[in-house]
Amino acid sequence: MAKTTIKDKKIFVLDTSVILYAHDSILNFAEHDVGIPITVLEELDTFKKGNDTKNFEAREFTRLLDKLAEGKMLQNWNPLNGKSKGQFKVLMEMNSEVDAHKVFGERKNDHSILNAALTLKQNEKKRQVILISKDINLRLKAKSLDLPAEDYETGKIKNVSTLHTGKYEVDVSSDSIDHLFRMGSIDRKEVLGRKKGIANSYYILKSEKNSVLSHYNAVEKTIDKVDKMPIYGVKPRNAEQTFAIHAMLNPDIKLVSINGVAGTGKTLLALASALEQRRNFKQIYLARPIVPLSNKDIGYLPGDIKSKLNPYMEPLWDNLKFIQNQFKESDKEFRNITEMVNQEKLMITPLAYIRGRSLSNIFFIVDEAQNLTPHEIKTIITRAGENTKIIFTGDIYQIDTPYLDSQSNGLSYLIDRIQGHPMYAHITLEKGERSELANIANELL
Numbered sequence: 001m002a003k004t005t006i007k008d009k010k011i012f013v014l015d016t017s018v019i020l021y022a023h024d025s026i027l028n029f030a031e032h033d034v035g036i037p038i039t040v041l042e043e044l045d046t047f048k049k050g051n052d053t054k055n056f057e058a059r060e061f062t063r064l065l066d067k068l069a070e071g072k073m074l075q076n077w078n079p080l081n082g083k084s085k086g087q088f089k090v091l092m093e094m095n096s097e098v099d100a101h102k103v104f105g106e107r108k109n110d111h112s113i114l115n116a117a118l119t120l121k122q123n124e125k126k127r128q129v130i131l132i133s134k135d136i137n138l139r140l141k142a143k144s145l146d147l148p149a150e151d152y153e154t155g156k157i158k159n160v161s162t163l164h165t166g167k168y169e170v171d172v173s174s175d176s177i178d179h180l181f182r183m184g185s186i187d188r189k190e191v192l193g194r195k196k197g198i199a200n201s202y203y204i205l206k207s208e209k210n211s212v213l214s215h216y217n218a219v220e221k222t223i224d225k226v227d228k229m230p231i232y233g234v235k236p237r238n239a240e241q242t243f244a245i246h247a248m249l250n251p252d253i254k255l256v257s258i259n260g261v262a263g264t265g266k267t268l269l270a271l272a273s274a275l276e277q278r279r280n281f282k283q284i285y286l287a288r289p290i291v292p293l294s295n296k297d298i299g300y301l302p303g304d305i306k307s308k309l310n311p312y313m314e315p316l317w318d319n320l321k322f323i324q325n326q327f328k329e330s331d332k333e334f335r336n337i338t339e340m341v342n343q344e345k346l347m348i349t350p351l352a353y354i355r356g357r358s359l360s361n362i363f364f365i366v367d368e369a370q371n372l373t374p375h376e377i378k379t380i381i382t383r384a385g386e387n388t389k390i391i392f393t394g395d396i397y398q399i400d401t402p403y404l405d406s407q408s409n410g411l412s413y414l415i416d417r418i419q420g421h422p423m424y425a426h427i428t429l430e431k432g433e434r435s436e437l438a439n440i441a442n443e444l445l
Helices: 016-021 038-047 053-068 109-123 136-144 174-183 188-192 239-249 266-276 305-324 332-342 374-381 410-418 436-444
Strands: 011-014 033-037 087-091 129-132 167-171 185-187 202-206 211-217 222-225 255-260 283-288 346-350 362-366 389-394 424-429
Touching (some): 011 016, 016 038, 033 109, 087 109, 109 129, 174 185, 174 202, 174 211, 185 188, 202 239, 255 410, 266 362, 266 389, 305 332, 332 346
Parallel strands (some): 167 202, 362 389
Antiparallel strands (some): 185 222, 211 222
């Protein structure tokens, strides 16, 4: 194998958004070199305080850089850890022939980062210099200045259209379906043949006469019949909803993800499943990440902390009220929900308030999980203690944060990486059940 020459080695310049996405990103560029503009370090300093993941990433990167820089001068090229790694340095010079501040008519940090990369390109004429940023606008500005720019690709799903949906349709004989109806299960080979199958996948088995819903039990190596069943007053309206309920009620499945567009019933089914199993868990947590309006901190909103958070939590309360309204006020089920909220057995809260807690004996629902990074997803799951079940719901195409997309968000990452594990199940909900009008909007607008 030919040895990599200096000319072949690229120089990647990292934007602040990349480091806030993954603090160890500096180590993920193989044998190539990495430049960190001094402006990035200044921006990271403003993020170091706080309890959000971006604050954690900023602090961890600072510690990592401090360790790498021990006994070294940062304005010089220094080796990264590992024999196959390249070098790094902090980019201090910003005297490029093309001044981004003047070109775009404004002095701002993004333009200083561009100037640092442009200066490096000017000084390293024999090497390719590439700006790496999660910020699409910054990448476009870079390209307009003839500076190559790319997204940070590590952990990114190459093709979300091929993501595991959790459901398959299989043609089988009438005898196989009859056997499944009679016995409740059938040997895997009768349905899958030589195919291994993915653990906890769901199947719609069809013959000329009839069909049946089923689940692949990878431990027993059987295809088991799945029955439609109402949960706390909520009835499944299609096969995918039936599969989602089965996964959330199955005690052997500790981690479930549900993907689907608005109105498919993701949050409603998760909450109803939690209420159905309320006696099996100490508490039910229903949480969602706060995505500030116009990317401004919630401190910009009027009122106390409760008033600031209410608009973000209201959709979750709407789902709870919908379930409660399936019953009369005099019904036990109606009163149970009110008591659970009052006694904090059921808590609807921002996700930031959950981080750091020990999640033992908890049914934990994370709504809008597509707005989380892969690291945030991992952090949540690693908090799980004994008898905890975690449900992630979201729509991978409905991203509300500026530095994530359908390929790089945490929900897509989870579906891609954990599929096939016997403790995990995923189902994609395809049919909107909110109303005929909502379905028209999803399909035509």
